[in-house]
Amino acid sequence: MAKDFKKISIFAPELGGKARDGLCTxxxxxxxxxxxxxxKACQFIQPDYPxxxxxxxxxxxxxNVGEEAFFGVTRSMQRARMAVPAEGAxxxxxxxxxxxxxxxxxxxxAVLAVAPDPDDRWKPMPVIVTHPEDLASCRGMRMxxxxxxxxxxxxxxxxxxxxxxxGIPCQVYALRQIEAELGLERLYVIGTPCSDNTTTENFHHFxxxxxxxxxxxxxxxxxxxxxxxxxFDDGRKPRVVPFLxxxxxxxADDFFPLTCKTCVDYTNRLxxxxxxxxxxxxxxxxxxxxxxxxxxxxxxxxxxxxKPLTDKGKREGAVKGFLANTERAAGGMPLxxxxxxxxxxxxxxxxxxxxxxxxxxxARVEMKAIESILHLRRAHPARVKNMxxxxxxxxxxxxxxxxxxxx
Numbered sequence: 061m062a063k064d065f066k067k068i069s070i071f072a073p074e075l076g077g078k079a080r081d082g083l084c085t086x087x088x089x090x091x092x093x094x095x096x097x098x099x100k101a102c103q104f105i106q107p108d109y110p111x112x113x114x115x116x117x118x119x120x121x122x123x124n125v126g127e128e129a130f131f132g133v134t135r136s137m138q139r140a141r142m143a144v145p146a147e148g149a150x151x152x153x154x155x156x157x158x159x160x161x162x163x164x165x166x167x168x169x170a171v172l173a174v175a176p177d178p179d180d181r182w183k184p185m186p187v188i189v190t191h192p193e194d195l196a197s198c199r200g201m202r203m204x205x206x207x208x209x210x211x212x213x214x215x216x217x218x219x220x221x222x223x224x225x226x227g228i229p230c231q232v233y234a235l236r237q238i239e240a241e242l243g244l245e246r247l248y249v250i251g252t253p254c255s256d257n258t259t260t261e262n263f264h265h266f267x268x269x270x271x272x273x274x275x276x277x278x279x280x281x282x283x284x285x286x287x288x289x290x291x292f293d294d295g296r297k298p299r300v301v302p303f304l305x306x307x308x309x310x311x312a313d314d315f316f317p318l319t320c321k322t323c324v325d326y327t328n329r330l331x332x333x334x335x336x337x338x339x340x341x342x343x344x345x346x347x348x349x350x351x352x353x354x355x356x357x358x359x360x361x362x363x364x365x366x367k368p369l370t371d372k373g374k375r376e377g378a379v380k381g382f383l384a385n386t387e388r389a390a391g392g393m394p395l396x397x398x399x400x401x402x403x404x405x406x407x408x409x410x411x412x413x414x415x416x417x418x419x420x421x422x423a424r425v426e427m428k429a430i431e432s433i434l435h436l437r438r439a440h441p442a443r444v445k446n447m448x449x450x451x452x453x454x455x456x457x458x459x460x461x462x463x464x465x466x467x
Contacts, residue, residue: 083440085257085319087231088186088209089238101237103230106446107324112236116330117350123454127418130425130455132329133349136357139367139417141343148199150281151344154364155226155335156199158250160192161359162224168248170220172227173198174206181278182267183260186211188218198226201280204260209235212242224248228257229325236330248352251331253338254428255282256320266315269307284341284420321435324452326428327421333357339421341370370417375426378415382427383459386434429456441466 083104084090089097099105110120113133121128128134146153162168170190175197177183184202188211189195208231215223222245225235232251239247258266267274270290279291279298287300328334333353339345348354357364415423429452436444444467453463 083319083322085230085317086205086207087227087234088207088211089234091207091210092213097238101234103233103325104319104322104447107233107449109325109329109449109451112233112330116236116332121329121451123451127422129451130422131327131334131347132325132451135348135350135354137339137345137347137369139340139343139369140346140364142360143363143365146196146199148196150199150201150279151337151340153199154344154346154360155250155252156195157360157363158333158335158356159189159224159226160195162248162356163190163192163195165359167355168220168222168224168246170215170218170222171195171224172208172211172215174202174208174226176200176202180260182263188215188220190220203258203263205257216242216244222246224250226250226252227328227331228252229254229323229328229330230319232328232330233325248356249331249333250356251328251334253328253334253336254320254323254326255336256316258315258317258320262312262315266307266311269310270301281337284337284339284416286414318435318439322432322439322447323428324432324447324449326425329451338424339369339418341372341417341420343367345369345421371419372417373415373419375415375419375423379423379426379430379459383430383434383461386431426455426459429453430459430461433461 084102089101113120117133119133121133123129126134127137131137140154142149142152142154142157146157149156156173159171159173163171170188173187173189173195174184175187177185182202183204184206186206186208187198189198208225208227212223221243225232225247227235227249229251232249235249264274267277267280270288271277273292273294276292276294276296277290278293279289281289282303283289283300286303288303288306289298289300291298327336327347329349331353332348332350333356334347334349336345346357348357414420432452433444433448433456436447440447448467453461456462
């Protein structure tokens with residue numbers, strides 16, 4: 061299917077194949093060959109994280125070893141930023157700079173990533189990048205489904221045997237299940253944590269609720285200080301919106317698909333290195349998981365500035381409140397029982413006394429585990445037994461969610 065990709069260094073918008081229905085994030089596997097690899101590769105069928113962790117990292121995550129119960133196998137974990145932030149980056153550009161350095165050094169000859177669709181800056185478009193300077197076009201956030209793994213076939217057909225992939229957890233899990241069959245000399249995996257996805261069309265509706273001129277919004281980020289930051293390309297100054305002031309009640313119940321509501325890997329446990337915001341407390345949060353991850357991070361040298369991790373506040377109250385709201389929502393968007401007059405007060409207090417740094421990350425992982433179990437029990441109770449791995453049960457147990465009969 062190499063013919064379906066345009067033969068230029070970065071853009072590869074035309075995809076063949078067809079995504080399967082149901083619990084599917086269209087990672088790209090179903091668009092490859094005859095698509096039968098989905099049966100063993102899909103995270104939403106019967107994920108086996110211990111076997112995969114042992115194969116990828118050389119060991120499994122320790123349930124009682126430091127932070128590994130929450131975040132997966134960890135060699136090192138730090139708060140970091142590029143000394144010179146990259147223009148157009150969502151944060152400072154660590155993710156794309158890791159990939160660019162792999163191309164510069166010759167460690168890889170191609171990087172699979174996503175860039176904005178030429179007709180819609182928020183729509184992700186899978187690309188094969190062969191020149192480091194072209195990774196600048198991949199900076200920033202996209203919303204929507206990106207069958208990135210479908211680019212493996214044309215990349216390999218073009219002779220690339222040393223490849224890097226930038227992907228989200230459900231893509232990376234699938235990649236790891238077919239890795240041995242690709243015939244690659246070297247594979248580097250740069251992961252970003254899950255941040256909940258939706259269709260590009262749904263996202264445009266969300267933007268329209270945030271601003272009277274949504275077409276001018278050029279940047280949106282859910283920050284660790286409980287605010288969403290918006291930037292504009294029409295000359296207006298950036299503004300921030302507290303989480304509690306977001307128009308959640310105006311979104312459809314299925315705004316977030318069931319796949320995102322039942323994700324069992326929020327921190328990209330099978331990537332060589334994970335780069336995200338949750339534990340960064342204003343910077344980025346970097347988890348190296350194996351020798352390849354350490355190699356990539358070390359290659360940045362003094363271009364990367366690191367700080368000690370922070371760990372502030374208490375998460376239990378917030379997580380318990382999330383549990384109660386999710387149960388009451390009965391499959392829809394989490395309900396908010398807080399009266400309007402109290403929202404500004406809580407919005408003021410959250411970034412000051414709420415969980416920050418690692419405690420914020422633990423809270424998000426626990427919330428995701430709770431959400432996954434509750435939504436699966438409601439929508440697909442027969443799947444709970446096979447879809448929910450031990451590491452999810454371990455963090456949910458603290459809040460009274462344990463296996464029931466048949467699970």
